Amino acid sequence: xxxxxxxxxIFHEGxxxxxxxxxxxxxxxxxxxxxxxxxxxxxxxxRISTALSDAARRGLRVRVMVDGxxxxxxxxxxxxxxxAAGVQTxxxxxxxxxxxxxxxxxxxxxxxxxxxxxxxxxxxxxxxCILDHHRAWVGSMNISSSHLREFSGEGVWRDTGVCVEGxxxxxxxxxxxKAWRKARGPLQGVQREFFQWTGVxxxxxxxxxxxxxxxxxxxxxxxxxxxxxGQAKRRVWLTTPYFVPSGPLIRxxxxxxxxxxxxxxxxxxxxxxxxxxxxxxxFYSSLISSGVRFFEYLPxxxxxxxxxxxxxxxxxxxxxxxxxxxxxxxxxxxVHQPESLVELENHFLKDLTVSCEVLPADLLKxxxxxxxxxxxxxxxxxxx
Numbered sequence: 001x002x003x004x005x006x007x008x009x010i011f012h013e014g015x016x017x018x019x020x021x022x023x024x025x026x027x028x029x030x031x032x033x034x035x036x037x038x039x040x041x042x043x044x045x046x047r048i049s050t051a052l053s054d055a056a057r058r059g060l061r062v063r064v065m066v067d068g069x070x071x072x073x074x075x076x077x078x079x080x081x082x083x084a085a086g087v088q089t090x091x092x093x094x095x096x097x098x099x100x101x102x103x104x105x106x107x108x109x110x111x112x113x114x115x116x117x118x119x120x121x122x123x124x125x126x127x128x129c130i131l132d133h134h135r136a137w138v139g140s141m142n143i144s145s146s147h148l149r150e151f152s153g154e155g156v157w158r159d160t161g162v163c164v165e166g167x168x169x170x171x172x173x174x175x176x177x178k179a180w181r182k183a184r185g186p187l188q189g190v191q192r193e194f195f196q197w198t199g200v201x202x203x204x205x206x207x208x209x210x211x212x213x214x215x216x217x218x219x220x221x222x223x224x225x226x227x228x229x230g231q232a233k234r235r236v237w238l239t240t241p242y243f244v245p246s247g248p249l250i251r252x253x254x255x256x257x258x259x260x261x262x263x264x265x266x267x268x269x270x271x272x273x274x275x276x277x278x279x280x281x282x283f284y285s286s287l288i289s290s291g292v293r294f295f296e297y298l299p300x301x302x303x304x305x306x307x308x309x310x311x312x313x314x315x316x317x318x319x320x321x322x323x324x325x326x327x328x329x330x331x332x333x334x335v336h337q338p339e340s341l342v343e344l345e346n347h348f349l350k351d352l353t354v355s356c357e358v359l360p361a362d363l364l365k366x367x368x369x370x371x372x373x374x375x376x377x378x379x380x381x382x383x384x
Contacts (some may be wrong), residue, residue: 003207006166010315010343012046012304013137014147018044018163021129021137024163028131031061035128037070037317038142041077043151045143049078053085062087065176065183066254067124068094070142072111090183092124092329125328126184127161127317129183130173132349135165136335138172138316140305147303157272158297160239160304160350161341162315164333168206172331175211179329210314212324212331220324226252228309233263237348241301243267243280244321251285257291265320266351268302278366278373285363295355302351305332306344313344 011017025032025048032055039045056062064082066092066219077090117311129137139161147159189354212218229236229252236256240297243265245253271277284294307314318324335341 003168004163004166005333005334006206007169008162008164008337008340010335010340010347011163012159013149014141014156014159014161015149017137017139017159018048018148020163022047022051022298024131024135024137025055025129026074028060029371030132031130032063033128033130033173033180034062034064035066035124035126035176035179036064037067037123037125037127038144039064039066039071039074039078040142040144041073042145044145044148046077046097048143052087053082056082056086063090063176063180064088064182065090065124067092067093069123070125089142089165092179092183093122121326123181123323125317125324126158126179126331128172128331130169130176133164133173134167134169136169136172136333137161137163138331140303140317146208148299155300157301157303158299160306160315160347161317161346162335164208164335166208168208169207171209171211175213176332177372179215180274195371206335208336210316210318210330210334212318212328212330216291218325221247223247225249225307228312229253229256232256232261232309234310235264235308237262237264237266237306238320239302239304239306239348240248240320241268241271241303241305241318242273242276242284242321242323244276244319244323246322246325247281249320253287253292254290257287260291261265263291264295264348265353266295266302266348269296269298269356270301272301273304276374278359278370281358281363281366281376284358285360288358288363289359294358295352296358297351297355299354306339306348308344308348311341313341315344315375 011222032052034052050064052064064087075091075094082089126142127139140159141147141161146157149156210221221366226248236253253263267280284310288294303316305316313335313337316330316331318330318332324330
């Protein structure tokens with residue numbers, strides 16, 4: 001069935017997530033598609049690269065696609081090693097100096113420059129691995145040692161991922177196929193044939209998957225989120241490293257809090273992008289005055305991206321910011337099994353025990369520099 005997963009397992013840290021992923025890669029029988037925003041040249045990157053190369057040598061079709069900004073140096077360092085093992089590789093919207101394509105941009109004049117900036121602005125922020133057409137690993141974790149306690153110790157990032165299995169995985173594979181055809185590299189994608197042999201209906205998507213690779217889907221899922229917040233009966237619990245909300249989302253959160261809904265938003269005290277804390281803070285005042293509660297996670301970088309609205313929950317790569325809403329490719333999955341909902345609920349409450357609530361008095365303690373950064377970020381929120 002496309003509207004429920006056969007199985008789903010939640011992970012709140014990278015060590016077990018990537019150990020499970022590596023095991024699945026080693027046991028795959030037919031195909032592997034991996035999509036990552038960041039694929040680092042570090043210990044974890046080499047571990048996953050070795051597993052993918054071994055799979056390709058066993059005769060599996062292995063395809064890897066990374067983002068041209070998040071993994072800008074990947075094409076120069078890791079790509080040759082994978083290609084030598086038989087892995088098919090592509091870079092999504094690469095920067096021009098990666099493939100020395102400046103001349104193509106200049107020859108196309110102003111239209112070429114505008115097209116270039118549109119492409120550079122639109123990134124592939126998804127973190128996804130599909131195995132044998134029926135199993136998928138999704139979440140907020142990049143291929144980076146920052147997500148493993150084994151390498152980062154107490155500074156390990158706090159993330160959330162999920163492994164799901166079921167017929168709806170074919171729709172994730174269809175989204176991968178679509179992005180693969182638009183990425184830089186040999187045109188080895190076969191989207192048309194893919195849809196024919198899988199029977200996937202391009203116009204109908206299961207409720208378990210939230211993708212934004214079309215403008216219509218961006219609008220639909222944005223509106224759906226607003227409706228769910230507006231109809232919430234008990235709680236709206238959001239976890240995000242980047243909180244730069246749109247006007248409609250601000251109004252929905254304020255209205256929910258004013259209806260005495262439990263609206264709590266967990267953000268990092270120490271984000272990976274240092275200025276994001278001050279940009280996010282620019283939105284706190286009006287929301288806190290309406291009853292929305294913000295908590296800053298203290299132990300390390302909080303990078304998880306989850307939503308729990310009553311008994312509906314998602315795990316994925318989307319932030320509550322304009323980039324996820326308007327620009328970047330994202331993927332989230334809806335988890336529905338009672339055990340998963342309890343797991344997300346319990347871990348959200350556990351995170352709050354090592355977090356500090358932001359109070360109105362705290363906003364008055366900001367330095368002039370921090371307020372300035374917040375105001376500048378607010379002006380450029382469309383790009384953040």
